[in-house]
Amino acid sequence: MKADWSDERANVGRGAFILRVTLGTLFIAHLYWKIEILPGGIQHWWANFAANGYPWFVPYYVFSVEVIGALLLIPGIYTRYVALYAIPMMLGAAQYWVVRKGFYFTAAGAELPIVWSVMLLVQALLGSGAYACPVPVLHSRGSKAA
Numbered sequence: 001m002k003a004d005w006s007d008e009r010a011n012v013g014r015g016a017f018i019l020r021v022t023l024g025t026l027f028i029a030h031l032y033w034k035i036e037i038l039p040g041g042i043q044h045w046w047a048n049f050a051a052n053g054y055p056w057f058v059p060y061y062v063f064s065v066e067v068i069g070a071l072l073l074i075p076g077i078y079t080r081y082v083a084l085y086a087i088p089m090m091l092g093a094a095q096y097w098v099v100r101k102g103f104y105f106t107a108a109g110a111e112l113p114i115v116w117s118v119m120l121l122v123q124a125l126l127g128s129g130a131y132a133c134p135v136p137v138l139h140s141r142g143s144k145a146a
Contacts, residue, residue, distance in 0.1 A: 016129020017076070023083075023119060024073030027066045034066075052096075065089045073123075076132025083124035090117040 034045045042063075049059040065086045072082045090113050098110035105111040 010130070012126065013130035016079075016123065016126035017131050018129075019119060019123050019126070020073050020076055020079055020129060020132075023116075023123060024070055026116075027069035027073065031066050031070055058092075062089050062092075076128035077135050078138070079128040079132065080124045081138070083120045087117055087120045087124070090114075090120060 034042050038045055040047075046059045046063075049062075050056075068082055069086055072078055094110040094113035094117060096110075097108065097113060101107050101109040103109045103111055
């Protein structure tokens with residue numbers, strides 16, 4: 001059975017799925033790097049935040065973004081919320097690298113975190129897309145669910 005590529009809505013859903021899986025996989029890769037590859041491991045990574053003058057809560061936030069991104073993006077659980085939660089971390093990473101190394105990725109600059117930020121924003125706008133796990137909708141306290 002051939003896919004009907006003329007169905008624009010289905011293609012947007014497939015694109016959101018591909019983006020979601022890509023972002024989740026990248027979060028897994030970053031966690032693996034911190035835990036298994038980085039000399040000194042996660043303790044060294046964690047200590048770098050204090051050494052660079054960040055407040056005590058920043059490594060907790062960054063680590064939580066990566067764990068939540070790795071666990072929830074691939075299956076498509078609360079995708080919009082996860083993407084929005086991760087954007088400030090990526091913008092912070094972009095700021096960190098642009099100040100130290102400049103823009104271009106060839107010099108370990110801010111280019112890649114900026115691309116990540118845009119990808120996360122696009123994911124938040126698109127939603128979970130195709131093949132996402134069905135989850136209940138989160139409502140604010142003041143809203144009336146239909």
